[in-house]
Amino acid sequence: MNTDNIFNVNQLHEGQLIVHMEHGVGRYDGMTIIETRGIKAEYVILTYADNDKLYVPVYSLHLISNYDGCIDNVPLHKLGSDVWKRVRKKAVDKVRDVASELLDIYAQRTIKNGFSFSYNKKKYQLFCKQFPFELTSDQCKVINEVLSDMCKPIAMDRLICGDVGFGKTEIAMRAAFLAIENHKQVAVLVPTTLLAQQHFDNFIERFANFPVHIEMISRFRSTKNRNQVLDHTAQGKVNILIGTHILLQNKVKWHNLGLLILDEEHRFGVLHKEHIKSIYSNIDILTLTATPIPRTLNMAMSGIRNLSIISKPPAKRLRIKTFLCEYNALLVRKAILREVQRGGQVYYLYNNVKNIEKTARRLANLVPEARINIGHGKLKDRDLEKVMNDFYHQRFNVLVCTTIIETGIHIANANTIIIEQANQFGLAQLHQLRGRVGRSHHQAYAYLLTSSPKELLSNDIHKRLEAISSLEELGAGFTLAKHDLEIRGSGELLGSNQSGQMKTIGFTLYTKLLKNAIEAIKYGSELSLEKITSITDIELHLPAILPEEYIPDVNTRLSFYKRLASVENYCEIEILKKELISRFGVMPNEAHYLLMITVIRQRAQNLGIQRIEGSNKGGAINFSNNHYIDHTYIINLLKQEPKIYRFDGQNKLKFICDLSNFRTRLQYIADLLEKFQQHTIKN
Incomplete structure (x- = not known):
C-alpha cells in the first residue's frame, strides 16, 4: 500500500x-x-x-x-474529536518559544554587527582570472550572493548546496580572497584529515601567485608543527588555517578572524554546530554541503538561514548510472572488469575494518585481473597517506575501503563505486559516496548492493535506496535532502532534539505557524492560536470554481486551487489571473468569482474577520474578538443606514439589500471591506 x-x-x-x-x-x-x-x-x-x-x-x-515528515509513526486523530485542535494549540505554544529564541539570535547578530568587507574590483578580477575553468550560471549567481552578504555590516550566515564537483570550493576561495584583502583571517573547518589535506593542496595551488600564508592543522602533522602553526595563527602570520575539529578547541587563538568556511556540514553534530554558533557569533559563516541534513534544510527553507543552490553541472559532466540490487558475485566481477579494462579505477566500499582484508582476498579471487589494495581509518597515518597517494597515481586500480573516502577524495580516473550493504548507510552519506565517481567526462557507475532482497528491507531503508537510485540527475543533492526530510523528519530548528514538534502537525503547517509567530512578535501584536491558525470562512452561495471545461486536467485545476489558497497579497492574485488567461483563455464567470473571493478573503483576514456570508437578500460579517476595525466607524454606519445594517449578537454585523446579481454581491462586499480598511485601529 x-x-x-x-x-x-x-x-x-x-x-x-x-x-x-x-x-x-x-x-x-x-x-x-x-x-x-x-x-x-x-x-x-x-x-x-x-x-x-x-x-x-x-x-x-x-x-x-x-504532511512532510516521518510517516511510519505519524499521529492520526479520530474524526470528530478535539485532539487535532489540542495538538495544534500545543504546537503554537512551542512555536512561540522557538520564534522568540530565533528573534533573539537575530538581535544578537545585529547588535554585534559583522565586518563590512570592502571590494577591490581590480585585485578580485586578477584572482578570478587564475581560475582555469568556465563558471556556470549558478556559480556566478551564488558568488554574487556571497560577496553581497560579506559587504553588508551584518554577519553572513549562508548555506551553499551543490553536488560534489559543482564548484563550491571555488566560491569559498573567492570569499576567502575577499576576507584576506580586508586583512582578515580565514578558518576552513572540515570533518576529516583527508579532506583537510585535499583543501590544503587546492588552496596552496589556487593562491600560488598571491602573498597568502596557508597552513593546515591535523593528526598528519607533528605536535611541534601544530604548536608552531597555532602560535603563528595567534600572531596573525597565518591567513588561512585549514583543520578538523581541533579548530573548535579553546587553545586555538585568532589574531583577526573574519570568515569561517564550514565544509560538509552534515558530518558535524548538532552540538558541534551549537558550539560553532557560540564561538563564531559575530563573523561571516559560509557553509558548504551536497545534501544538507533535515534540520539545516528546515532553517534554510524557513528563511532562517540564507540558502544558495548550485544545480547546474559543469560542462561535459555525465550523470552517474546507479543500480540497486542484492549482492551478486557475477555482477561485481563484470562491473570491476569493465572499469579496469578501460583503464579506470574502482572503489569497493566495505565498511567493516575487522573483515576488510577477507573481503579484499575474496575480490582478488573473483577478479584476478585487478590490482587491489586496502585503505581504512585504522591504518597508521603514513600508511594511509601512501595508499591514497598510490591510488591517485594509478599504481593499483581497485581500492577496498571504508567510508574514509566519503570526503576529501578527488580522483578523476575512478569511475565505478561498489557499495556493499548499502542499506546500512544514510541518504546523505550514499549521495556523498556516489559523488566520489563521475568527476570527469567518462561515464560513471554506482552499484548499491544490499544484503537481502528489497522486499525484506524496512520501509525507511527501502525509501532511502529508492530515492538515491531514482535520482541520478546531476544536481540532485537538494532534492535528496528534501527526501531525507520527508523520510527522517524535520528536526527542531533550535537545540538537539531531532524529532521536534514538527512531527505532530507536519513540516508545512509548522513552518507556516513559525512564520506567522515571528511576524506577530516582531510587530508586538498578541500571539494566539486563533490569530495564527484562523482563516476567514467565505460562504456567498455562488459558483466560484475553475470549471472542467476551462481547465480539463484535474491535477492542473487542483494545483491552481492550491496556489490561490496560498497567495499572500493582491499582486500574487494578479499574477495568477494573468497566467490563467494566458494558458486557458478568457476566464468564465465562475473562475472570475473565485479570484474575487480570494481577494475578499485576503482583505478580511487582514482585518480580523472570521466569516462572511452572502445571499440574494444580503449577508453577514462575523468579527473576531480582536479585529482591527474602528468601533466608532461601525457604530456610525449603523446610525447612518439603520435600514441596511444591524447587529445580531456581539460580533455579527448583518446587512440587508438586493444582492441577487452575483457580481453585485461580490463587489458590495469588496467595497465594504475597503471602507473597513480605511478605518482600522492600526491607521
Whole structure:
C-alpha cells in the first residue's frame, strides 16, 4: 500500500471534514484514500477503500497542506474529536518559544554587527582570472550572493548546496580572497584529515601567485608543527588555517578572524554546530554541503538561514548510472572488469575494518585481473597517506575501503563505486559516496548492493535506496535532502532534539505557524492560536470554481486551487489571473468569482474577520474578538443606514439589500471591506 501522503484532519464549523492533503494516495484512521477524482460542482471528491466518499468544498482548500515528515509513526486523530485542535494549540505554544529564541539570535547578530568587507574590483578580477575553468550560471549567481552578504555590516550566515564537483570550493576561495584583502583571517573547518589535506593542496595551488600564508592543522602533522602553526595563527602570520575539529578547541587563538568556511556540514553534530554558533557569533559563516541534513534544510527553507543552490553541472559532466540490487558475485566481477579494462579505477566500499582484508582476498579471487589494495581509518597515518597517494597515481586500480573516502577524495580516473550493504548507510552519506565517481567526462557507475532482497528491507531503508537510485540527475543533492526530510523528519530548528514538534502537525503547517509567530512578535501584536491558525470562512452561495471545461486536467485545476489558497497579497492574485488567461483563455464567470473571493478573503483576514456570508437578500460579517476595525466607524454606519445594517449578537454585523446579481454581491462586499480598511485601529 502506498502511504507516501499522510493527511491531517480538521473539522469545519458546519461539521464538514477536511483532509490535509495535496494529491495522491494516503490513509487515515485505518481507511485508505485510493483516489482523488477531481472537481465536481463545488467539491473535490475523495474516494475511500470502502467506497465511502468525502466531499471537500473548494472554498475550504485553504486548509489543505502536505504532511512532510516521518510517516511510519505519524499521529492520526479520530474524526470528530478535539485532539487535532489540542495538538495544534500545543504546537503554537512551542512555536512561540522557538520564534522568540530565533528573534533573539537575530538581535544578537545585529547588535554585534559583522565586518563590512570592502571590494577591490581590480585585485578580485586578477584572482578570478587564475581560475582555469568556465563558471556556470549558478556559480556566478551564488558568488554574487556571497560577496553581497560579506559587504553588508551584518554577519553572513549562508548555506551553499551543490553536488560534489559543482564548484563550491571555488566560491569559498573567492570569499576567502575577499576576507584576506580586508586583512582578515580565514578558518576552513572540515570533518576529516583527508579532506583537510585535499583543501590544503587546492588552496596552496589556487593562491600560488598571491602573498597568502596557508597552513593546515591535523593528526598528519607533528605536535611541534601544530604548536608552531597555532602560535603563528595567534600572531596573525597565518591567513588561512585549514583543520578538523581541533579548530573548535579553546587553545586555538585568532589574531583577526573574519570568515569561517564550514565544509560538509552534515558530518558535524548538532552540538558541534551549537558550539560553532557560540564561538563564531559575530563573523561571516559560509557553509558548504551536497545534501544538507533535515534540520539545516528546515532553517534554510524557513528563511532562517540564507540558502544558495548550485544545480547546474559543469560542462561535459555525465550523470552517474546507479543500480540497486542484492549482492551478486557475477555482477561485481563484470562491473570491476569493465572499469579496469578501460583503464579506470574502482572503489569497493566495505565498511567493516575487522573483515576488510577477507573481503579484499575474496575480490582478488573473483577478479584476478585487478590490482587491489586496502585503505581504512585504522591504518597508521603514513600508511594511509601512501595508499591514497598510490591510488591517485594509478599504481593499483581497485581500492577496498571504508567510508574514509566519503570526503576529501578527488580522483578523476575512478569511475565505478561498489557499495556493499548499502542499506546500512544514510541518504546523505550514499549521495556523498556516489559523488566520489563521475568527476570527469567518462561515464560513471554506482552499484548499491544490499544484503537481502528489497522486499525484506524496512520501509525507511527501502525509501532511502529508492530515492538515491531514482535520482541520478546531476544536481540532485537538494532534492535528496528534501527526501531525507520527508523520510527522517524535520528536526527542531533550535537545540538537539531531532524529532521536534514538527512531527505532530507536519513540516508545512509548522513552518507556516513559525512564520506567522515571528511576524506577530516582531510587530508586538498578541500571539494566539486563533490569530495564527484562523482563516476567514467565505460562504456567498455562488459558483466560484475553475470549471472542467476551462481547465480539463484535474491535477492542473487542483494545483491552481492550491496556489490561490496560498497567495499572500493582491499582486500574487494578479499574477495568477494573468497566467490563467494566458494558458486557458478568457476566464468564465465562475473562475472570475473565485479570484474575487480570494481577494475578499485576503482583505478580511487582514482585518480580523472570521466569516462572511452572502445571499440574494444580503449577508453577514462575523468579527473576531480582536479585529482591527474602528468601533466608532461601525457604530456610525449603523446610525447612518439603520435600514441596511444591524447587529445580531456581539460580533455579527448583518446587512440587508438586493444582492441577487452575483457580481453585485461580490463587489458590495469588496467595497465594504475597503471602507473597513480605511478605518482600522492600526491607521
